[in-house]
Amino acid sequence: MTNQNFSAEDSLRLIHSMIEKAKKDVSDDSFFLLLWGWLILFAAIAHYVLMVVVKWPYHYIAWNLMWVGAIISIVYGIKHRKKMQSKTYIGETMKYFGIGCGITFTLLAFFFGYHEMWTYIFPIYFIFYGFLSFVSGAILQFPQLKWAAIGCWVIAVIAMFVKFDTHLLLMAAAVLIAYILPGYSLKAKYKKMNSVSA
Numbered sequence: 001m002t003n004q005n006f007s008a009e010d011s012l013r014l015i016h017s018m019i020e021k022a023k024k025d026v027s028d029d030s031f032f033l034l035l036w037g038w039l040i041l042f043a044a045i046a047h048y049v050l051m052v053v054v055k056w057p058y059h060y061i062a063w064n065l066m067w068v069g070a071i072i073s074i075v076y077g078i079k080h081r082k083k084m085q086s087k088t089y090i091g092e093t094m095k096y097f098g099i100g101c102g103i104t105f106t107l108l109a110f111f112f113g114y115h116e117m118w119t120y121i122f123p124i125y126f127i128f129y130g131f132l133s134f135v136s137g138a139i140l141q142f143p144q145l146k147w148a149a150i151g152c153w154v155i156a157v158i159a160m161f162v163k164f165d166t167h168l169l170l171m172a173a174a175v176l177i178a179y180i181l182p183g184y185s186l187k188a189k190y191k192k193m194n195s196v197s198a
Contacts, residue, residue, distance in 0.1 A: 030186050033183030036175075038180065040066075040175045041172045044171040046065075048165060052165050060118070066109075094136065097135065101132050112124075119167075122164075122168070123156050125171070126155045130148075133149035142182070144181070148178045148182055151177045152174050
């Protein structure tokens with residue numbers, strides 16, 4: 001009985017430590033949240049300016065920034081993996097969940113681009129941003145990501161009733177609440193915790 005009680009307590013302690021480790025890994029890797037958040041925000045605004053203000057026919061070229069993000073992410077990921085001292089189940093789950101979402105976003109872009117259905121892509125992305133934020137917030141027990149998910153879903157509903165050029169501004173708002181603000185929040189939170197424990 002004593003062993004059973006110890007095992008239950010030990011399991012809870014282990015799960016809690018894994019979640020905290022995963023949170024720390026995400027805060028350490030807030031680089032990815034901030035990189036993609038700022039790149040997408042800049043590309044969305046650049047696309048809007050080129051299309052609405054400048055009226056350049058090749059306004060979509062702004063999204064080529066995503067290739068820059070992909071290269072930087074791969075290089076950073078390889079270097080960071082070598083520095084990692086230990087892995088957790090939750091950390092690995094978050095990693096593969098992120099990779100899966102990245103592949104999904106890329107395939108959606110190719111699909112909608114091939115069929116010239118660009119006017120529908122952003123509402124779909126907003127829904128996926130909400131899903132990604134909600135699940136990540138649940139796994140990491142980080143309420144701000146759950147609120148970000150609700151914000152993204154609200155933006156997805158709004159996007160159904162506005163024109164494509166407004167979708168670009170909504171995209172900037174979506175990545176601000178789903179990537180940039182949580183990225184800085186996680187970074188600040190764990191920087192503070194590390195300074196207290198030091």
